[in-house]
Amino acid sequence: MIGTGIKILLILTSQATMGDDPRPTGVWFEELSTPYYAFVDAGAEVDIASIAGGKIPVDPHSIEAEGKNPPSVERFLKDKAAMAKLEGSQKIDNVSTEGYSAVFLPGGHGTMWDLPKSARLANLLSTSWANGKVVAAVCHGPAGLVNVKDTNGQPLVAGRRVSAFTNSEEEKAGLTQTVPFLLETRIRELGAKYERGDDFQSFAVRDGNLVTGQNPMSSGEVARLVLQAVAEDSKQ
Numbered sequence: 001m002i003g004t005g006i007k008i009l010l011i012l013t014s015q016a017t018m019g020d021d022p023r024p025t026g027v028w029f030e031e032l033s034t035p036y037y038a039f040v041d042a043g044a045e046v047d048i049a050s051i052a053g054g055k056i057p058v059d060p061h062s063i064e065a066e067g068k069n070p071p072s073v074e075r076f077l078k079d080k081a082a083m084a085k086l087e088g089s090q091k092i093d094n095v096s097t098e099g100y101s102a103v104f105l106p107g108g109h110g111t112m113w114d115l116p117k118s119a120r121l122a123n124l125l126s127t128s129w130a131n132g133k134v135v136a137a138v139c140h141g142p143a144g145l146v147n148v149k150d151t152n153g154q155p156l157v158a159g160r161r162v163s164a165f166t167n168s169e170e171e172k173a174g175l176t177q178t179v180p181f182l183l184e185t186r187i188r189e190l191g192a193k194y195e196r197g198d199d200f201q202s203f204a205v206r207d208g209n210l211v212t213g214q215n216p217m218s219s220g221e222v223a224r225l226v227l228q229a230v231a232e233d234s235k236q
Helices: 029-041 071-077 080-087 119-130 141-145 167-173 183-189 216-235
Strands: 007-012 021-024 045-050 102-105 134-138 206-209 210-213
Touching: 029 071, 029 080, 029 216, 045 080, 071 080, 080 141, 080 216, 102 119, 102 141, 119 134, 134 183, 134 216, 141 183, 141 210, 167 183, 183 206, 183 216, 206 216, 210 216
Parallel strands: 007 045, 007 102, 102 134, 134 210
Antiparallel strands: 206 210
8 A cells, every 4th residue: 555645647548540540549458457456456546537538449459358358457347437537538638747646658559649749748747757756658658758858858768767569569569560650769769778578578667756668468567666656755
């Protein structure tokens, strides 16, 4: 438990297709549900926002028939309060991160299109960082970090340990020609100390108040590191 009064904001994609390609995408469900319950079960209050607000698209490939999903997905689908947050998310234009201890960006391929284009998101995260909040992302979620600046006006990821979906994972997913850019390549170009584990194995890294994870399998470890950072911050 991290104590009472801790609030964490999840910011999700609103992108339902692979850009101009009609194939459906959205948030990858487990990258939402696993951290959501890690935070809730630790005693945090969790809110959900998105780029456009309203109903958030979920990648259909991340939902199986009932009983075949990861436990957190099964739990979320049956949780009326959680589903209401997903069906009626807050628009980030109307959201302030004041009062939140951490801001977390779940992945899913949808993030590759709308998160980097959102000046509002970049500003929210830059302000959050300047105010000492934990900033976290998993898998393709770090696409939302590419335009975020630190307090010196430099890219937030520059010189910091960062993980994200690897180029080799994107190749295995068959989407290197579909995504608008390769996330690992972009993160490296911005000067990050990019780190990774094996493809599709859990890997997450924390650099102070910046927490990132490589793929869907990393969502639980990213959540654990977020809670660790929040706990340390709350003691200061």
